[in-house]
Amino acid sequence: MAHNPTKALPDWPPVIVAGAYYTGVALMRSLARRGVKVSCIDCNRSQAGFQTTYGPANLCPDPDVQPAEWLEFMISLAPRVTRKGGQKPVLICSSDRFVSAIAQHAGALEAHFTFCSGSIAAQELLATKRRQYDVAGKHGLPVPRTQFVESLDQLMAFAADARFPCLIKPIHFRDWQRFPKGHPLLFEKIAVVSDATQLAERYKLAAAVNPRMIVQEVIEGPDTAKLVYMSCYNQKGDRIARCMMRELRTTPIYYGSASVVEPCVDDEVDALCDAFLRGIQYSGLCEIELKRDSRDGRVKMIEANPRFSLTADSAYYAGVDMGWIHYLDLIGELAEPVEPDGSYFRHITLIRDFDTVRSYRKAGLLTWREIAASYFGPVKFLDFDLRDWRVTGGTVYALFKLIIGPPIRKMFSRK
Secondary structure: OOOOOOOOOOOOOOEEEEOOOHHHHHHHHHHHOOOOOEEEEEOOOOOHHHOOOOOOEEEOOOOOOOHHHHHHHHHHHHHHHOOOOOOOOEEEEOOHHHHHHHHHOHHHHOOOOEOOHHHHHHHHHHHOHHHHHHHHHHOOOOOOOEEEEOOHHHHHHHHHHOOOOEEEEEOOHHHHHOOOOOOOOOOOOOEEEOOHHHHHHHHHHHHOOOOOEEEEEOOOOOHHHEEEEEEEEOOOOOEEEEEEEEEEEEEOOOOOEEEEEEEOOOHHHHHHHHHHHHHOOOOEEEEEEEEEOOOOOOEEEEEEEOOOOOOHHHHHHOOOOHHHHHHHHHOOOOOOOEOOOOOOOEEEOHHHHHHHHHHHHHOOOOOHHHHHHHOOOOEEEOOOOOOOHHHHHHHHHHHHHHHHHHHHHHHHHHO
């Protein structure tokens, strides 16, 4: 059993979480309950981090659009959050947007923040879909047939030999956040297509924003064949924390992000992911999502997230506090390796699961009895936290709209 510190000392440095989505809130909660002074940044004031009770949020320029202004903001922020005479604040990412921004400005930021500067190049390699699949394939982590395209001709060349269904997705998921209201791909992370004609149609829809995309054959199998490997590697490249979850429900079905997960053990997947991250000399937090293909039995990577993730919140309940272990390493505290404690529970993201349940019911994949059973027994929630009443209130309000919205719209459409 690891004998790591359980609470921060008064003179330990504060943390700035880069990203204020629910992911960032979960990381802030993880650190705040350890006694760390924590705050967050984001360029979108509507994110949940601007409502959390765990620390203040700071509205920053969008580093994709205003890189120089973002860097100036960050340099001015550092002394404002540092205790008098204290150490530099620690910078931890919960968003790919800020992984890329920190990598771009690492040299200028090093004087003001503590972060994984030695591994930031490896993290940036995994921060975009275009590069992460190439890197994974070259270092022995299997991936489905994948191609980067930037024209319709390249897309159709891929389609000529593709095994459908296929996925098409942006290099950065935020590319598809720039579509006008009402666009069919607005806020989508992927589009699933059944043939070459549909593939071309989806590409044309998205190309107006960015013609550079990723096209990929799907990994066949149920959602329960999807696994999430979460880890933390110290600045020497040694693994100091690991945990694995099995996905039970995802949105959208078969291809999306998990709304319910449970702890699991898979030595093959653990070894594959560990060898890959060591091979690229990785340090810091990383999540790798994989799926066992029902056609050939091989485990293949879906995507990698070189940061704190939503599912990383579940690791805490398995005895592996990813954010805390990473913080200890960054501030120079010797962090002993931490292993899962064998606890069983289901970890639920409510803001996703209500919509997920509806789609599973519509597809005939879930009974009311199974739904009820999934909410009984040991259950932990990402976004229902009575100590964080404003964020929880937002979750409840969003669920209320999900529940009553469809019948009200149906009623008015009949009138």
